[in-house]
Amino acid sequence: MDETLRAQQLTFARHLRDPHANPPPPGIEQWRLQVYRELFYNTVEGLLAGSFPVMRETLGEARWHARVRGFYANYRSHTPLFTEVAETFIDYLQGIEADTPWQLELAHYEWIEAQLYLSDARDAPHNPEGDLLDEVPLLSCVARVLAYRWPVEQIGPDYQPDEPPQVPTLLLVYRDAAFKVRFARLTPMAYQLLMGLAGTGRERLQALGDAELQLQGLALLERLRRQGVIVGTCTAA
Structure with a gap:
């Protein structure tokens, strides 16, 4: 040139x-x-x-x-x-x-929403009717499990906190069958089950602790499969 x-x-x-x-x-x-x-x-x-x-x-x-x-x-x-x-x-x-101290996390949360809405990703091979206990639960490719210091889903013109809450904000963000991006607050148990543990459903549930928590965890997995957030299972490696 x-x-x-x-x-x-x-x-x-x-x-x-x-x-x-x-x-x-x-x-x-x-x-x-x-x-x-x-x-x-x-x-x-x-x-x-x-x-x-x-x-x-x-x-x-x-x-x-x-x-x-x-x-x-x-x-x-x-x-x-x-x-x-x-x-x-x-x-x-x-x-x-x-x-503003929450600016970066709010931007990331909004970016995730946009990415899920636009995504053309395909789920990995899986069995939609697979056993949630003996196989590995598979999260939808248009679902994300997120953790933030700030309550990003609440921040807006009328709510701009100066200090983060004492507990983190744990969220499940996903795109439903109607292509609407939704979010749900997660308990620490649900976050650990979906994000913090590896292995089959049974191995994840056993790592949670007592029998009552395991029953709650299994009910959560079954509900998320009905919602399409868990698309099925794959075989453990």
Whole structure:
């Protein structure tokens, strides 16, 4: 590429990213520059607003746009895919000092929701009617078991906590048969059963402790299979 053209393109790109810190290349009318500045920024902002609607509403216009402009000006994304921009925004948030302590976890929670809604993943080979005790329960590929310090499913314009609760927020987030993403709070026992233990259903239940907990755990597995969150079983390795 001609070095003069390359230099002009880099100058133009820097200006579009951060017009206050970088002058435009010479010879371009201001109205044309304004069109490009608004077009590029609004495209990025629109993608992020669609992925993080709760964060956008909770932060308010000024703080939201300041956060997006910081990302737009300073983060160097290498993905060419619009569907991956939200993930790069989370990576950006991990590297800055956020102005709210729950911001990163809320963004991750919203990103998970969007990923499950858009996912075209397929479940691993399994037996839908398999034995939940003697085989390995298989979680749906559009279900996630999550743990957060902050109550991310409650945060919004009317609830912005300053301190995390004493107990973590344990969630099951999943996409149902109607393609609606839902969430449910998990007890520590349910979280351990679904996420913290390996092996067959029987081995997981035995690790929970007494007989009463095992009965509760088995009832949970059966209910989740009826809901489609557990899609069936596979054979233990």
